[in-house]
Amino acid sequence: KQEVTQIPAALSVPEGENLVLNCSFTDSAIYNLQWFRQDPGKGLTSLLLIQSSQREQTSGRLNASLDKSSGRSTLYIAASQPGDSATYLCAVNTGFQKLVFGTGTRLLVSP
Amino acid sequence: GAVVSQHPSWVICKSGTSVKIECRSLDFQATTMFWYRQFPKQSLMLMATSNEGSKATYEQGVEKDKFLINHASLTLSTLTVTSAHPEDSSFYICSAVPSAGTSVYNEQFFGPGTRLTVL
Numbered sequence: 001k002q003e004v005t006q007i008p009a010a011l012s013v014p015e016g017e018n019l020v021l022n023c024s025f026t027d028s029a030i031y032n033l034q035w036f037r038q039d040p041g042k043g044l045t046s047l048l049l050i051q052s053s054q055r056e057q058t059s060g061r062l063n064a065s066l067d068k069s070s071g072r073s074t075l076y077i078a079a080s081q082p083g084d085s086a087t088y089l090c091a092v093n094t095g096f097q098k099l100v101f102g103t104g105t106r107l108l109v110s111p
Numbered sequence: 112g113a114v115v116s117q118h119p120s121w122v123i124c125k126s127g128t129s130v131k132i133e134c135r136s137l138d139f140q141a142t143t144m145f146w147y148r149q150f151p152k153q154s155l156m157l158m159a160t161s162n163e164g165s166k167a168t169y170e171q172g173v174e175k176d177k178f179l180i181n182h183a184s185l186t187l188s189t190l191t192v193t194s195a196h197p198e199d200s201s202f203y204i205c206s207a208v209p210s211a212g213t214s215v216y217n218e219q220f221f222g223p224g225t226r227l228t229v230l
Contacts, residue, residue, distance in 0.1 A: 034218070046218065046220065091155075099219065
């Protein structure tokens, strides 16, 4: 059974810092991995999707990497801003588009 | 593009009543939609896979007779919580996968969620 873990569970940083969120999964047989952002009481916003054959994806200040063989992905956020405060979720596609979600990292960026 | 809506955004109902939640893909067709449930401060758990024109596939531990899913068209799936009880109170989120042949195939797009509170 696929299990997805995110570390740390919570993170508080001052504005401007670069930070890394970690995601690990137990079964390397995945089709792709997605990073999402969730604001309190809201749905999910897709940030980046990495196909199993890719090593990384970039969008603006965000960079996600994938090491499928070791079961790890990282989300790098450069020059963090208060507006980045949210819960970040990673999810792996185990086949037939089924997503298994991680436990999430709650990020707080203070001004 | 690739917008998914849910209705209602929140609902409060009495114990024993049934509640229907709609999930619509607004600008694309989706053969497959998914329903997730999220309890406070927890991650999303997949409840079922909704396939247009066929029966839904439920995850282990999810009662199919309690959570009725109907995917009657390529843009609409509904989740009906029957005889709701307080323990069914949760945040329900749907997602839709664009049908093959579109530029964003292989990616899921999520609705804004529906907050259900059963008194």
